[in-house]
Amino acid sequence: MNNITKNYxxxxxxxxxxxxxxxxxxxxxxAKLITTLLFIVAVISFxxxxxxxxxxxxxxxxxxxxxxxxxxxYLLKKILWVSPFAVLVGIFNPVMDREIIYHxxxxxxxxxxxxxxxxxxxxxxxxxxxxxxxxxxGFNAVCQALTRLGVPRPFVVQLLFFYRYIFVLVDEAERxxxxxxxxxxxxxxxxxxxxxxxxxxxxxxxxxxxxxxxLAMRSRGFDGNIRMIKTIKLGWKDLTFVAGWAILFIVxxxxxxxxxxxxxxxxxx
Amino acid sequence: xxxADALISPAIGTTMCVVSAGLxxxxxxxxxxxxxxxxxxxxxxxxxxxxxxQMINFSIPATGSSGHLGGGMILxxxxxxxxxxxxxxxxxxxxxxxxxxxxxxxxxxxxxxxGFFPCFIVYPLIYKKVVGNEPAKGKIITGSLIAAIVxxxxxxxxxxxxxxxxxxxxxxxxxxxxLMQPIHLAIGVVEGIVTAAVVIFVWNARPEILNAATHSKxxxxxxxxxxxxxxxxxxxxxxxxxxxxxxxxxxGLEWAMFKTAGVEELESEGWxxxxxxxxxxxxxxxxxxxxxxxxxxxxPEASSELSWPxxxxxxxxxxxVGGGLTLFxxxxxxxxxxxxxxx
Amino acid sequence: xxxxxxxxxxxxYTYPDGTVGLNGVSFRITxxxxxALIGExxxxxxxxxxxxxxxxxxxxxxxxxxxxxxxxxxxNTVRRSVGMVFQNSxxxxxxxxxxxxxxxxxxxxxxxxxxxxNKVMQALETVxxxxxxxxxxxxxxxxxxxxxxxATVLAMSPDILVMDEPTSSLDPMxxxxxxxxxxxxHHTKIIATHDLDxxxxxxxxxxxxxxxxITGDGPIIKLLQDEELLHRSRLEKPLRMQGCPICGxxxx
Numbered sequence: 001m002n003n004i005t006k007n008y009x010x011x012x013x014x015x016x017x018x019x020x021x022x023x024x025x026x027x028x029x030x031a032k033l034i035t036t037l038l039f040i041v042a043v044i045s046f047x048x049x050x051x052x053x054x055x056x057x058x059x060x061x062x063x064x065x066x067x068x069x070x071x072x073x074y075l076l077k078k079i080l081w082v083s084p085f086a087v088l089v090g091i092f093n094p095v096m097d098r099e100i101i102y103h104x105x106x107x108x109x110x111x112x113x114x115x116x117x118x119x120x121x122x123x124x125x126x127x128x129x130x131x132x133x134x135x136x137x138g139f140n141a142v143c144q145a146l147t148r149l150g151v152p153r154p155f156v157v158q159l160l161f162f163y164r165y166i167f168v169l170v171d172e173a174e175r176x177x178x179x180x181x182x183x184x185x186x187x188x189x190x191x192x193x194x195x196x197x198x199x200x201x202x203x204x205x206x207x208x209x210x211x212x213x214x215l216a217m218r219s220r221g222f223d224g225n226i227r228m229i230k231t232i233k234l235g236w237k238d239l240t241f242v243a244g245w246a247i248l249f250i251v252x253x254x255x256x257x258x259x260x261x262x263x264x265x266x267x268x269x
Numbered sequence: 270x271x272x273a274d275a276l277i278s279p280a281i282g283t284t285m286c287v288v289s290a291g292l293x294x295x296x297x298x299x300x301x302x303x304x305x306x307x308x309x310x311x312x313x314x315x316x317x318x319x320x321x322x323q324m325i326n327f328s329i330p331a332t333g334s335s336g337h338l339g340g341g342m343i344l345x346x347x348x349x350x351x352x353x354x355x356x357x358x359x360x361x362x363x364x365x366x367x368x369x370x371x372x373x374x375x376x377x378x379x380x381x382x383x384g385f386f387p388c389f390i391v392y393p394l395i396y397k398k399v400v401g402n403e404p405a406k407g408k409i410i411t412g413s414l415i416a417a418i419v420x421x422x423x424x425x426x427x428x429x430x431x432x433x434x435x436x437x438x439x440x441x442x443x444x445x446x447x448l449m450q451p452i453h454l455a456i457g458v459v460e461g462i463v464t465a466a467v468v469i470f471v472w473n474a475r476p477e478i479l480n481a482a483t484h485s486k487x488x489x490x491x492x493x494x495x496x497x498x499x500x501x502x503x504x505x506x507x508x509x510x511x512x513x514x515x516x517x518x519x520x521g522l523e524w525a526m527f528k529t530a531g532v533e534e535l536e537s538e539g540w541x542x543x544x545x546x547x548x549x550x551x552x553x554x555x556x557x558x559x560x561x562x563x564x565x566x567x568x569p570e571a572s573s574e575l576s577w578p579x580x581x582x583x584x585x586x587x588x589x590v591g592g593g594l595t596l597f598x599x600x601x602x603x604x605x606x607x608x609x610x611x612x
Numbered sequence: 613x614x615x616x617x618x619x620x621x622x623x624x625y626t627y628p629d630g631t632v633g634l635n636g637v638s639f640r641i642t643x644x645x646x647x648a649l650i651g652e653x654x655x656x657x658x659x660x661x662x663x664x665x666x667x668x669x670x671x672x673x674x675x676x677x678x679x680x681x682x683x684x685x686x687x688n689t690v691r692r693s694v695g696m697v698f699q700n701s702x703x704x705x706x707x708x709x710x711x712x713x714x715x716x717x718x719x720x721x722x723x724x725x726x727x728x729x730n731k732v733m734q735a736l737e738t739v740x741x742x743x744x745x746x747x748x749x750x751x752x753x754x755x756x757x758x759x760x761x762x763a764t765v766l767a768m769s770p771d772i773l774v775m776d777e778p779t780s781s782l783d784p785m786x787x788x789x790x791x792x793x794x795x796x797x798h799h800t801k802i803i804a805t806h807d808l809d810x811x812x813x814x815x816x817x818x819x820x821x822x823x824x825x826i827t828g829d830g831p832i833i834k835l836l837q838d839e840e841l842l843h844r845s846r847l848e849k850p851l852r853m854q855g856c857p858i859c860g861x862x863x864x
Contacts, residue, residue: 090438119275127369131367131369152294170320217310218764
């Protein structure tokens, strides 16, 4: 299975996940979008040496994954797949920052390693939040949320068309790539000339397709305004969702829960 | 390279989001003004095209590595800068949501780094100036190459600045620049060549497309003064937000600096650290901005409630205990919810 | 509009690059007729269809729909009467969900809320696709896409249905279902097709195009038995009129 097919299946899978039917799926997309953003801001607002204080935040992705029936292993693999850049940048922290600021027994841990680990945790939390958002909401609903939140029409309409035709175009690209590879015997990856030819043809076909779509739109009375049906309505369930998580995030942000918990436990013993 | 949420601070994230949002709103306004409703399906389909094209890799001869298309330049040539910017933004949105490639808050950064420079800077100021109204093979290649290289250099540099000002990564400015710029030089060359080749392909197959594209540009003229004005405003907002943040909370960077004093140091520095430090000193651009220098600083101030608690033997154990306990509770909740869902 | 007559009056069309698409086409189709437009690839079928909803403007001559001569200023009126179904369903289904696609046309005509909902569901039920209303188009099968594409056009209550290769790439069952469905429509039907057997099932009349000109216009059964005409226009007899592959006898 080549690269294109893999990505294609990925998007398809996420799209199918979004049509699930859990309590979370049925929430208003604006509520989920806003909560996700609050989560991300809360997480990245910690200073670079934070580790313990991050732990309570894991409740958000874990609860959402469990209650939404999402495949945890699959999402984890996706997160791993995009981690290289963050890891590569982060790995310089232990190199540059050698001050020991922590002790476990007699082992000293440098600030660099702590901030590196902190980056990893941030990464895990923020990326999972984004993937979970789309897995529970679906792209079209997110676009609806965007319009209702004030994002300009031309941009959102364009997003919807873009998404709708990803499947068609990736399918075309896939077929061309398959046709090419079936006739190539010595190389797995294609050479430049073939690449340009495939891309070029794909582009020309896309332009023709756009023209035909425009024709279809005009044939059905299109006059320049895309009208959208408003289907989402904010209910008390949605508001409770946002408010509840927001309060939790604030509490987690202001207090280092694991430390407090640990102190209490140590006191008991 | 896509910025990740893990590497940015809220200040940088929100500032860049505001900047990008402003650019999107402005582009939407401009696209509406052209009143060419053909653009609507065209933008969507071309976005899907770029997305699909980015999945196709080709091998770069003599290097053994593979390259692929970025797209900002081709989009600008076919759609004009404003529409192209919106399309690039869409591609990035989908990448962030479906692949986690580039964070949600970091979208502001990524849209700016990968959209603003190709569409609003290098396309009008370099490509169009070189190619003009009469395209020719040589001009297209030169224009694409220079534009792509410059565009990517600027984008890469922005990534460095955004990471630097966020203070989460401790990568020194000098080192980061030395890593990013050469890599993106190579990427820029590839992008330029691919863009030129595709444009020439289209030009040979269906020249009327290119002609239509160049002539419709009359409507989409960019005013350089407006662009510069926008940039200045962005810088002012950025600077303001940063200083506000720095003054109200001792952010991680400064806290780290204060904490340096009175803390045990390693006996010997590794040679990597030494050479990098030396390099960084030579390239010191903002020496006071808090690169981790092993120099004595002022006495540590009382840590605010937002910072790391005092490091003492007792607390480190309870920290670990508390952490473990919290995690355990969370996993339990997750397990319970999963059981209920399945049942 | 009174009796929705479709009339081509000495229609000529030349492409921007100079190729001649239509070379003087004239015919008259009356209300409720079902006409098959047949011819080889490149004969000008699609070009002719595109004149019927005003997408292409004749170089010379013109097309009349009902009382109006099709021209750029009355396109909206024309498009309200003429519903066109394309060969490639993907080009026709561009909204995020089936419901929104079918609603696109009526919404542009000004319908809202309940009226809109009724119109859409009615169209979907006619093509037996009501259960697909929340599906995104990229998760439909070929046959389902074809049905929904027809629904998108039906929702505008056109008087004249124009279709370009409606049965192409459909599996046998979907094809049979589609033919059954189209039989129930009382609209004027103009169907460009290679599927001559379907044409015989649905249409009483056929117009044969060859190199931009009409080479035959009349009752379909008679036309399809005219071997000389078929040969001249580079066509073949429909399968049902060719010899039986088993016993060799043929229907005439």
